[in-house]
Amino acid sequence: MNQGPGNDFSDEQLRKAVALYYDGVNAPTVTARGVGDEAQRIMAVAQEHGIPLCDNAALVDLLVTLELGDSIPEALYIAVAHIIAFAYELQGKVPEGFAEPAK
Secondary structure: OOOOOOOOHHHHHHHHEEEEEOOOOOOOEEOOOOOOOHHHHHHHHHHHHOOOOOEOOHHHHHHHHOOOOOOOOOOHHHHHHHHHHHHHHOOOOOOOOOOOOOO
16 A cells, blocks of 8 residues: 555655555455655565555555554454455455355
8 A cells, every 4th residue: 555646745645655465364464664765665566566556545644553564453454455355356356255246
């Protein structure tokens, strides 16, 4: 997740990034976080590997306060679930055990 252009934020706010890992079973965990140049490196690595980026300034502000390896707090489950679902959709993936509705 990143805070990118198109928002009315200061330069410092625009340069925050958090990477999450989700195994499909446990709560997502923070695998990288950074501000400034470190945030730019996180986003560059994500782009190199085809990992979708999400622009959600408020969520990034909360997640960047977590430590590496921390699970996201339960209060953020729904917000992060929407992002994970969108990332899955972009990549043409479906969660394990998910059955598509009959057409």
